[in-house]
Each structure stands twice: as structure tokens, then as C-alpha cells.
Amino acid sequence: MPDTLGLAAIVTKFALYLGVMTAAGTVMATLMFRLDRTRGLAAAFAVLGLTATILAFSLRGANLTGDLSGMTDPEMLGLLWTTPVGTALLLRLVGLGLLIAGLFMGRVGAWVSALGGVVAIWSFDHVGHISSRDTTLLDIALTLHLLTVALWIGVLTPLKRLASIPDTFNIAANVGHRFGVVATVTVPVLIIVGGYMGYQLVGSFTALIGTGYGQALIIKVLLIGALLGLAAANKLRFIPALRAGDPAAASHLSKSISVEWLVILAVLGTTAVLTTHLTLPT
Amino acid sequence: MKAILLAGMIGIWATGAMAHSPLDATTPANEATVTEMPTEVLMGFKGDIRLTRVVITHAETHSMDMDLGEQTAFTQEFALPMHDMGAGTYVIEWRGLGVDGHALNGSFSFTVE
Numbered sequence: 001m002p003d004t005l006g007l008a009a010i011v012t013k014f015a016l017y018l019g020v021m022t023a024a025g026t027v028m029a030t031l032m033f034r035l036d037r038t039r040g041l042a043a044a045f046a047v048l049g050l051t052a053t054i055l056a057f058s059l060r061g062a063n064l065t066g067d068l069s070g071m072t073d074p075e076m077l078g079l080l081w082t083t084p085v086g087t088a089l090l091l092r093l094v095g096l097g098l099l100i101a102g103l104f105m106g107r108v109g110a111w112v113s114a115l116g117g118v119v120a121i122w123s124f125d126h127v128g129h130i131s132s133r134d135t136t137l138l139d140i141a142l143t144l145h146l147l148t149v150a151l152w153i154g155v156l157t158p159l160k161r162l163a164s165i166p167d168t169f170n171i172a173a174n175v176g177h178r179f180g181v182v183a184t185v186t187v188p189v190l191i192i193v194g195g196y197m198g199y200q201l202v203g204s205f206t207a208l209i210g211t212g213y214g215q216a217l218i219i220k221v222l223l224i225g226a227l228l229g230l231a232a233a234n235k236l237r238f239i240p241a242l243r244a245g246d247p248a249a250a251s252h253l254s255k256s257i258s259v260e261w262l263v264i265l266a267v268l269g270t271t272a273v274l275t276t277h278l279t280l281p282t
Numbered sequence: 283m284k285a286i287l288l289a290g291m292i293g294i295w296a297t298g299a300m301a302h303s304p305l306d307a308t309t310p311a312n313e314a315t316v317t318e319m320p321t322e323v324l325m326g327f328k329g330d331i332r333l334t335r336v337v338i339t340h341a342e343t344h345s346m347d348m349d350l351g352e353q354t355a356f357t358q359e360f361a362l363p364m365h366d367m368g369a370g371t372y373v374i375e376w377r378g379l380g381v382d383g384h385a386l387n388g389s390f391s392f393t394v395e
Contacts, residue, residue, distance in 0.1 A: 063385035064334040066377050076334060085383030127383055 005062055006277060012056045013272040019049025020092065021146070021268070023099055024117030025154020031110045032151070032182070033175045035158045039103045042113065046096045049120065053092040060085060088126040095120030121146045129201055129280055138200055141193040148186040152231075153264055155179050160257040163250040169242060172250065176239040183231065194224070207281035216278055220270045227263045230256050304328040304380075310392040319366040319394050323374060330356040331386060335377040341370035356381050369394050 023046035030038045061077045062070040070076045080086055098116025102109040122143060125131060130142045155175070162172035198217055208214035234256055241249035309324040310316050325333075332355065336348040348362055364372075375389040 060383075060385060063387075064377055064379055066335055066337075066375075066387070070334075079332060079334070079379055080383065083379065083381060083383035088383075131382070 005059065009056070009059050009063070010272050010276045012052050012059055013276045014269050015048060016052035016056055017268045017272060018265070019045050019047075019052050020096070020120050020123075021150045021153050022157075023049050023096065024114075024121050024147075025150035025152065026158070027099060027102070027110065027113035027117050027154070028147075028151050029154035029158060029179075031114050033155065033158075033178055035175070037161075038158055041157055043100055043103055046100050050093070050096050053089060053096070057085070057089050084126045084131060088123040091123035091126065092120050095123065117150070118147070121150060128275055130197065133200065138197065141197050144189055145193045145197065148190040151182070151186060152190075156257050156260060156264075160254050163242070163253045163257070166247065166250075169247065169250050172253070173239060173242040176234065176253065177243060180235040180239060183235065187228070187231070191224075194221075202281055204281075211278075211281040213274060213278040213281055216270055216274045220267060220274070223263055223267045223270065227260060227267070230260050230263070304331070304386060305376075305388050305390070308374075308390050308392075312390040313392065315393045315395060317395050319368075320364055322361045322363050325360045325362070325376070327358045327360075327378075330358055330381045331378040332356045333360060333376060333378045336362060337375045338364075339373045339375070340367040342373075 023042050026038050026042040026045065029035060030042070057077070057080065058071040060080055061073055062068055064070050064076045064079070065073060081089070095116045095118070098119065099113045100116075102111070102113030102116055105112055124146060125139045125142055130138050159172060159175055159179070162168040162175060198221075202208050202211075202214050202217060208217065234253060238249045238253040238256060242253060304327055306326045306328045308326070310320060333350055333353050336350060337345055338348060339345045344367055346365070353360060371391055371393045373389060373391040375387070377385070377387045380386055
């Protein structure tokens, strides 16, 4: 089991993933599907992402001294700043800052926010298991993986909201249909790059079965499988029924999205354990 | 479902070894027994690292923080001056930062007769 600091690092990482991915995904989905009233949602998750960014950086300082004093130790934090961890911190602060600023800038702002979201997501290329491999293909794979995941997460809450009010059932059907079309490209990309990264990082079937890292990856893949099942039900049953004017489909869609959210939280939690606590098989 | 997930997570936490211990070799070696107290301890790492904290515990009683004031660069070899606290087991716990930004830590011990 991780110690208290290790546990805090995992929880903070989870909040970081949730904040950055949901904020970036919300502004991307808003731009792509011309959604309304998503500003509060994007802002709230961007603030969560910013808070977690700072806390995660500070906790790394504590890891260097072994006690809480490291969280505010200027020497430790200054030292971290000179490493790729500092670069990632800068990209996250700038990215999420742009994202929030864009929310208050009218039409152009949507593009500023989306750019900020991409910068914040790109920060994940600078730290962790992928960056240490130093291959451009893996970097591209990770960025594509995160962008497609973010868009998926970003569309969920606005779609659920649209499917909760009878007046907007037709908009929900329309957005759901268009996301379904986009997903025929993004979901295969997500699976292919995810498989590629998993193969590059774990490397063998023995390591997949026999190491904690491999086992956590199996849990993640099983959860993604459940998510794909839910998404398929939405795309093939509930969205077509909603488009045909069946009001019961709206409540099915809404419930299905709630379950999707729970599975996504489990996926992000598993990922936080993978990237924080577990070492790669060697 | 929740119980299965939770059990899985706990299982993973339990099997996950403490991350990143790239300490290549030490003098005295880990778990070695020496007849005389060394004047310094040598630590050699596989990659460049900056030590951020080193605590020495003698005979499970006296702990002291080593002064790292002069260790201000990322490097692979460290020589840390030792204070003679008498015979017994010395445990050296170290923490550091890799150039890639990873926090590193580990420990080793030796015994003075």
C-alpha cells in the first residue's frame, strides 16, 4: 500500500485528470457541436484542474523531503521547476488559464479555450512513462489518445442535460447523432493508440499478467470495454429512437450517460494508480 | 461490482513495488559488515540525480539529517562524510530527484563491528 503522501498523490492525480480532461473536452465539444450553456461546466472543471495541478506539483516537493515541509520548500520546488515536471506545470497553468479566459471572450473565445485545452492536454507528453521513452510516435499516440478521450467525456454532461428537458430532445438527438458519426473515427483511433501504447509500455503477455502495472491495465481495458458497450447502446438504440421522437429514449440515454460517467471515473482512478504508484515492467 | 473493483485496486497497491530505486552500488555495500567506521559513504547511481534528503539512523535509535549543502548538482556519484556513532548497524535512507523530474528514494545499511 502507498503511504499517506503516496495516497494523496494518487487522489490529486485523479482530480488532475478529471479536471483537465473534462474542461478540455467540454470546450472541444462546445466548439464542435455548437453547444450552449457549457461555460459554467468548463470553468468549474478548469478550476479543479488548476487546483490539482498546483497541489500535485507541491506534493512532488513533499516526496523529495519525505515530509510535508517539502510542499512549500522553495529549494525543492525550484529544483522541480528546472525539470520536465516544471515544463508540464507551466503548460497546464497556461493552458487552463487560456481555457478560462476564452470562456469570457465571446465567439473567438471558443477557439482560445479549445487551444488552451489542447495545451493543457499536451502537458502530459512531458512527464511520466511515455515521455521517458523519448519517441515521437508514442508522444503523438498519447496526445491523440487524450484528445479523443477528452471529447468523449466533454460531450456527456451537455448531452445528458439536453436529454433531460423535453424541449431539447431534438437537439439531444442531433448532437448525439453527430457525436456518433465523429466517434466512428475517434473510437477506433482511441483503441488503436491505446493498444499501441500498452504494447510499448508493457511489452509482453507475461508482464501483462504478472505485474501490477499489467493487471491495472487489464482492469482499465475491461472498464473501457464496458464503456464501449454503453456507447454502442446509445448510438445504435437510444439516439435513433430519440431521433424518431420516442420520449422514453431520452430517459434511457440520460441513465446510460450517468453510468458512463461512473465507469469513466473508475477509468481515471485506475489510470491515476498506474501513472503514480506502479512501476513499468522491465 | 464495487467490491471486486476495490479488491482489485488493493491487490494492485499491495503488489506494486516502491517506485524507482536506481542505486547501482554503495561503499560499504548494502548489508556489509565492516571492522572500522568509514569516513565517508559512497553512493553510485545509474543515472543523474540530485540528492534532496539523506537520513542516517544508528542502531535504530539515533537519527540525523545529513548536511547536503555542498551537493547542488545532478550527478551519479556522491561521497557523504560520516560521523562515527560507534559500533552497530547504520541505515541510510535517501531521497532524490532524477533529471526527468521523477522523485526517487531508497535505503541501504551496513554494520560496524
